[in-house]
Amino acid sequence: MSSDRPRPASRFGPFLLATGTLLSSTSFFLMLPVVPLYVIHVAGSGDFALAGVALGASFLVSSLSSPIWGRLTDRFGARPMMLRSAFGLAIVYALFPLAQTVALVIAVRILNGLVAGYTPAAFTLATRVTPPERLGRALTGLSVARNAGGLLGPALGGLLVAYAGFTEAFLAASVITVGAGLVVLPLKEERKPRNRERTEPMPLLPRLGREGYVALTLTMVTVAATSMLSITLPLLLGLAESDAQNVARNFGVLQSLSALIALALGMAWGWLADRGGYARLVPAVFVTSGILLAVLGLMQGTPSIATVYLLYSAVQCEAMTLIVMYLAAVVPSGLRGSAMGLQNSAQQMGSAIGPVLGGAVVFLGGIRPSFWVSAALLGLCCATFLLARRHLRSQPAAENDQVETGTG
DSSP states (O other): OOTTSOOOOOTTHHHHHHHHHHHHHHHHHHHHHHHHHHHHHHHOTTOHHHHHHHHHHHHHHHHHHHHHHHHHHHHHOHHHHHHHHHHHHHHHHHHGGGOOSHHHHHHHHHHHHHHOOHHHHHHHHHHHHSOGGGHHHHHHHHHHHHHHHHHHHHHHHHHHHHHTOHHHHHHHHHHHHHHHHHTTTTBOOEEOOOHHHHHSOOOSSOOOHHHHHHHHHHHHHHHHHHHTHHHHHHHHHHHHOOOHHHHHHHHHHHHHHHHHHHHHHHHHHHHHHHHHOHHHHHHHHHHHHHHHHHHHTTOOSHHHHHHHHHHHHHHHTTHHHHHHHHHHHHSOGGGHHHHHHHHHHHHHHHHHHHHHHHHHHHHHHOHHHHHHHHHHHHHHHHHHHHHHHTTSOSSOOOOSSOEEOOBO
């Protein structure tokens, strides 16, 4: 194999990356139900606004710091950034029981967001060490691990608070995150030195090229379009079912089923991407998802709404992984840390924009038109991708450095 291509990861390398991502994701999602409850516990019942501030502070700081960690990933390597995040978060989670005021809880959450960055670094490492013909399966493997943590974490957090206590829940998150660091210790990451990297100042924005920033834009718009459903789907269910408790139950069941579908079909989408190529799948996913969203806006009863939504979930579940494959194809290996950091920020921006946009469209035009707006956004993403593909080079950009991984 030529020296300008990465050697395949060792036999256990992909498994260790997926295991670390599962543990990191589990600890992250474990905190989501625990932190708001802890704020209410510290401040007294009724301080729900403060609970929201504490929970959101970490996401805001993470969206701002993620590009910085991405740039440092390019300079020092992905594995050191994964270890930094894992052991740093373990310390931060262990500090939560010491925060006995709301202000201190918010301060620790800010530190939480500042130290985060494990998963983008894991995706960066996967794109660098995986041969193109197996990249789809490698990335969907990490995505499945992350989604599994999203299912396991909240349940574990709720059970720990209910049957053990807040301190035990925070310490459990800390121990799990330590595990995420330990599993990547056997990985070896070798980089060809680039002396000018350490002497030249980093530009304000990395030189990802036109297609790189197109991929980031697609990420933000796609996430915004899908995040609109967090507002519009329960409202649509409300048109079909007048009882608020039934609406809440149906919405929760659909969200859980959607997550299970993502787990079940994740690797299948990776296999399809490796066999057919992301360039063919991305337009197909955008078009099919858009059509299903448009149809969803026409549905009347709960069974029909559920059927179309679950079909949409099956098609859309790995759209972000396909966009990551596009990003990896158009960005040189030495800049993929920066690209993944910005991609993480783009996802968080889309997640913030989507519900606001959904609420605005419902207010101005109604519930059903909001689904057609989401469909139109996905159609716009499809058109943008097809136009950008015309400028994509036939061969991947020449890599200026090489990263290889194995087990020690």
